[in-house]
Amino acid sequence: MGKYGSDKVGFFLIGGYDALGVQTGFTEKVSAVTEDGLTLGVAWAVNLYTGLRMAELSQEGFYDDGVNSFHEQLSGGIGLSRVACYTVEGNTSGKNFIGLAGALQADYERQLSLGALHKAKASYKVTGKYEQGKIVRPLASASASGNTTGNAIDLGASSPNGGAGYLQVTDLSTAAVAAMTVTLRHSADNVTFTDWASFTNVSTAPSAERISSTAALQRYVAAKWEGSSGAGGSTNFRFLVGIAKAEA
Amino acid sequence: MSSKYRALRPLEYPTSPAVLRKLKAGEHVPFDQRGHKRVAVGEVVDDVPAVSVGWLVEKGWIEPVAEPAPPEGSNDGEVR
Numbered sequence: 236m237g238k239y240g241s242d243k244v245g246f247f248l249i250g251g252y253d254a255l256g257v258q259t260g261f262t263e264k265v266s267a268v269t270e271d272g273l274t275l276g277v278a279w280a281v282n283l284y285t286g287l288r289m290a291e292l293s294q295e296g297f298y299d300d301g302v303n304s305f306h307e308q309l310s311g312g313i314g315l316s317r318v319a320c321y322t323v324e325g326n327t328s329g330k331n332f333i334g335l336a337g338a339l340q341a342d343y344e345r346q347l348s349l350g351a352l353h354k355a356k357a358s359y360k361v362t363g364k365y366e367q368g369k370i371v372r373p374l375a376s377a378s379a380s381g382n383t384t385g386n387a388i389d390l391g392a393s394s395p396n397g398g399a400g401y402l403q404v405t406d407l408s409t410a411a412v413a414a415m416t417v418t419l420r421h422s423a424d425n426v427t428f429t430d431w432a433s434f435t436n437v438s439t440a441p442s443a444e445r446i447s448s449t450a451a452l453q454r455y456v457a458a459k460w461e462g463s464s465g466a467g468g469s470t471n472f473r474f475l476v477g478i479a480k481a482e483a
Numbered sequence: 484m485s486s487k488y489r490a491l492r493p494l495e496y497p498t499s500p501a502v503l504r505k506l507k508a509g510e511h512v513p514f515d516q517r518g519h520k521r522v523a524v525g526e527v528v529d530d531v532p533a534v535s536v537g538w539l540v541e542k543g544w545i546e547p548v549a550e551p552a553p554p555e556g557s558n559d560g561e562v563r
Contacts, residue, residue: 426503427495429495
């Protein structure tokens with residue numbers, strides 16, 4: 236395991252919104268919820284784990300009112316819980332990423348000061364799981380159909396309890412396709428593959444989805460995508476797929 | 484032992500011996516060079532990669548198909 240710099244933040248996606256171009260930092264925090272267990276006759280604090288964990292996230296960057304940029308993402312997101320994905324290890328197949336089942340935006344703050352560009356920031360309370368998974372299909376644009384079967388990622392071992400799939404769609408031109416179908420597929424030997432789970436057909440962007448299944452997840456995982464016929468024209472489908480094994 | 488199997492779920496696998504040798508050796512083979520065959524549920528095939536048969540049967544994704552028994556008294560038509 237090596238050290239990583241800010242250039243390795245490969246993506247930071249919330250609900251399909253990609254604010255990496257204007258974002259200057261973010262902080263994540265995962266905590267154990269504890270209860271004071273101090274009783275009489277004890278001189279040192281006692282903290283008891285309640286079995287509950289929680290995660291928090293905050294982001295900050297330059298205020299930007301471009302289409303699908305920071306202001307559009309944050310100003311309309313207060314109170315919304317959206318699927319979030321980010322990586323600090325680079326946007327590369329097989330690298331780790333973090334998936335949040337629901338990042339509930341708690342606030343949106345704009346900061347203005349003399350002689351400086353406007354800034355914006357937001358914080359989130361995570362509802363549901365904070366999961367570390369593997370990038371199956373890095374964030375990139377794609378044509379109408381394809382798959383990563385030839386570059387399936389290796390989870391090291393199967394997951395008998397299944398797992399969760401993450402899909403983030405930042406762009407989708409519906410001129411060429413009416414909807415895209417994205418499916419996770421798996422194999423025990425990287426030779427024979429079958430489908431594991433499919434995301435809901437995507438017809439708009441930005442959008443994001445987390446799917447989970449208790450069906451056993453085999454060691455090798457790939458993604459495939461297909462577009463239904465549309466009115467014609469060039470396809471612009473920019474998306475990310477990730478997989479997280481279920482906790483044992 | 485039967486070499487025919489019925490697919491119990493949709494499958495995809497390469498059929499080229501050269502590709503299978505490379506994959507078995509752990510070599511990377513781009514998807515466009517694998518020549519995947521798609522098998523639908525219920526389809527009976529005899530070319531499931533040998534390396535995959537064991538775990539596919541164990542997972543219940545394929546099942547062996549018994550070879551039909553030869554008809555009785557069919558050696559040369561001699562009346563007995």
